[in-house]
Amino acid sequence: MDRLVSGIQPTGKMHLGNWMGAVHNWVKLQSTFRSFFFIADLHSLTTIYEDPSQLRQHRIELAKDLFASGIDPNMSTLFFQSDVAEHSELHVVFSMITPLPWLERVPTYKDKIDEIREKDLNTYGFLGYPVLQAADILLYKASAVPVGKDQLPHLELTREIARRFNHFYAPIFPEPSDMITDFPSLPGLDGRKMSKSYGNTIPISSSSHEVNDLVRSMLTDPARVRKTDPGHPAVCPVFSYHKIFSTSEVISAVEAECKAGQIGCIACKQQCAAAINLQLDPVRERRDQWTDHAVAEALQSGEVRSAIGL
């Protein structure tokens, strides 16, 4: 079987954007690839290095989210990145050969520095994040990496690092191809991209009451003040959620009623929250069955080592 590798950061709880965008895809792919999924605890230190006190528990909670979402320990290998020291070792080797301008031109580097003002991201760790990502991928000689479109420059950098290493030393690392996740990114509560860094997420471990409250706080069409004002669902983040979580009948009705000024945003949000809760209910049930101990038993860093021949 071809190998596939992908990771997710435990910076906070897994949110609907991760769930719909990446994890659903992982669950589908695990039956066709020899899959390695890791909880990228070292990566999360790039942004939470000042206070990593929650990291240990966040890793466990994220593993519960992944198992509850359908990652099957009998089909896939799930592990903590820091449990496999070879990720860090290969990162050091790649750091030696990666030209600085390659890192400085990565678009997400500048974007995040501009967007996340409340943290000091002027560190080597943050700049070198894509080098660690290259090590994460190339260590497994993976043929495929499921990525969102915003991660494509990182994957291209991984290929460049592989080429440079192979040119200097020996043809060791294959160049991985991308598998673009065919799913539109979910807006966050404030209309920006849903991201833990922005604090605008809906965690999948939220109770139904919490989902109701979070959806109620969402931004809507700003031009709509009264219920009778004609709305523009195309610019409303709540409608983006309807398109993903609601039935086609509800989507059509909401769209028509919003445009005609016949439905209030509060009622519309209640329907939206109900649709999200319907999909999260079985995940919540499965998640409740995963104890910390069961997670520790199901993580497989030992199996990773043998799979990569260490």
Ligand code: SF4
């Ligand atoms: S009715 Fe619904 S879709 Fe229309 S603006 Fe309000 S929340 Fe958005």
